[in-house]
Amino acid sequence: MPLTAYDLSGxxxxxxxxxxxxxxxxxxxxxxxxxxxxxADRDAQGLHETATLIKDAGGxxxxxxxxxxxxxxxxxxxxxxxxxxxxxDVMAAIAGIMHNSPVLExxxxxxxxxxxxxxxxxxxxxxAAARAMxxxxxxxxxxxxxxxxxxxxxxxxxxxxxxxxxxxxxxxxGPGLLCYGAAKAAVVQLTKTLATEVGPHGIRVNAVAPGxxxxxxxxxxxxxxxxxxxxxxxxxxxxxxxGEPEDIAHAVLHLASDAxxxxxxxxxxPNGGVAMPW
Ligand code: NAI
Numbered sequence: 001m002p003l004t005a006y007d008l009s010g011x012x013x014x015x016x017x018x019x020x021x022x023x024x025x026x027x028x029x030x031x032x033x034x035x036x037x038x039x040a041d042r043d044a045q046g047l048h049e050t051a052t053l054i055k056d057a058g059g060x061x062x063x064x065x066x067x068x069x070x071x072x073x074x075x076x077x078x079x080x081x082x083x084x085x086x087x088x089d090v091m092a093a094i095a096g097i098m099h100n101s102p103v104l105e106x107x108x109x110x111x112x113x114x115x116x117x118x119x120x121x122x123x124x125x126x127x128a129a130a131r132a133m134x135x136x137x138x139x140x141x142x143x144x145x146x147x148x149x150x151x152x153x154x155x156x157x158x159x160x161x162x163x164x165x166x167x168x169x170x171x172x173x174g175p176g177l178l179c180y181g182a183a184k185a186a187v188v189q190l191t192k193t194l195a196t197e198v199g200p201h202g203i204r205v206n207a208v209a210p211g212x213x214x215x216x217x218x219x220x221x222x223x224x225x226x227x228x229x230x231x232x233x234x235x236x237x238x239x240x241x242x243g244e245p246e247d248i249a250h251a252v253l254h255l256a257s258d259a260x261x262x263x264x265x266x267x268x269x270p271n272g273g274v275a276m277p278w
Contacts, residue, residue, distance in 0.1 A: 005259040009034030012085040013256065014078060016068050016125055017095030019046025021215030022165070024053075025245035026092055026252040031059030033253055038081040040064040040074075041095060068095045068121030078128035087136045090256040091129030092163045093122040096183075098217050100176035111179050118183035119190070122164050126194055126205070133160035134201050160203040163255045164191045166267060168211045171277045184209075188267060195265030204264035206255045211271025213243040237272035247272075 013030045017023030019041035031037045031054040039054075039061055041047050047063040054061035062084065064077035082088050099114045101107075137158060166188050169181040188207055195205040212218060212233045220226045233242045251270045254260050269275070 003259075005261075006253060006257045007034055008090070008257060011035045011089035012038070012081065012087055013090035013092065014038040014040065014081050014088060014125070014129065015092045015094060016040045016121070017093075017165070018050050019043035021217060022210065022213060022245045022248045022252075023092070023094040024050045025249035026094060027061070028053055028057070028059075029246070029249040029253050030090065030092070030256060031061060032057065033257065035090065035256075036060040036062070036085055038062045038064060038077070038084075040066050040068070040077055042067050068093075068125060069116040071120075071124045074121075074124040075128050078125070078132055082132045082136075087158065088129055088132040088160070089158065090161050090163070091125055092165075092252050092256065093125035093129075094163075094165045094252075095121055096165060096217075099179045101179065102176055103178050106178055111182075114179035115183050115186070118180065119186040122187050123190055126162055126164065126190060129160070129162050130194065130198050130201075130203060133158075133162075133203050134198070136160075137201055158202070159258065159261065160198075160201070161256050161260075162194065162198075162203065162205040163252055164188075164205070164207045166191070166207040166209040168209055168269065168271050168275055170209055170267075171269075171275050191267070192265045199264055204255075204260070206260070206263060206265070207267045208248060208251050208255065209267050209269045209271070210248045210251075211237075211243055211269070211274045213245060213248055215245055233272070233274065236274045239272045241272065243270065243272055 013035040015027040018027040018039035027037045027039050039050050044065045051061040066073040096118045164187050167184040170184050191207040
């Protein structure tokens with residue numbers, strides 16, 4: 001039984017990018033905390049594997065095969081998730097791709113592809129989630145207009161939490177990271193802007209900016225290169241290890257849950273201490 005503040009029983013979560021890596025670990029952990037989890041990704045086989053992991057552990061999962069860069073597909077999947085359970089409490093917009101190219105070799109199509117998936121894909125998920133959360137709260141019996149005070153109105157609202165996936169790249173930059181870093185910087189701006197706009201509806205919006213995490217995205221497909229990269233990360237971290245998807249899933253759970261009820265518009269940086277920005 002999770003601690004009360006981390007208990008997501010009766011809540012519905014939607015997780016993009018949940019066929020693999022950080023998204024899969026997050027979907028599994030949110031389900032373990034009691035949420036009904038809607039897993040979305042373009043990889044149908046990976047989605048099936050994630051849903052099986054959740055169900056085998058006694059949780060509830062539904063799958064949505066979609067391209068996050070297609071607004072219609074995202075809207076339809078979120079609408080179907082909302083229809084199935086009556087509401088949406090958590091959106092974790094995690095799907096993303098890596099792209100490396102020097103600035104002078106970056107083509108329009110590279111920039112478009114990365115921005116479409118890593119920024120617009122997050123934007124569409126955030127918009128669909130925020131609309132669903134606002135619509136659910138509009139039906140609340142005690143509204144700001146009828147409550148005797150603002151505190152009462154706030155308590156009567158069902159809390160909503162939107163989590164975006166940024167990256168340590170927004171703090172450090174690095175060679176080849178123009179497209180990826182630009183999209184992640186845009187995600188941070190989206191997070192802060194949306195937090196100010198939907199806060200009055202009782203909805204929190206926060207970003208997670210992980211450091212280097214061992215997932216298929218960071219797999220170099222070459223033992224020597226992989227060992228070199230991981231060795232570098234181990235030396236850079238005061239904790240002396242690389243990050244695992246579960247490290248980020250716990251950050252997602254924290255932001256999804258009432259444990260972070262007074263946290264919005266923030267960037268949480270689970271990076272092993274590799275970077276320590278103000
Ligand atoms: P991953 O490659 O294991 O998982 C990414 C998932 O997103 C995959 O299941 C993939 O099918 C899905 N996806 C990609 N494009 C999609 C699209 N157009 N529509 C639907 N699904 C799509 O990668 P990982 O490492 O788990 O990354 C997850 C997120 O975390 C990404 O946004 C990534 O930028 C971010 N991140 C990862 C870090 C790392 O070191 N692994 C560090 C910082 C951020």
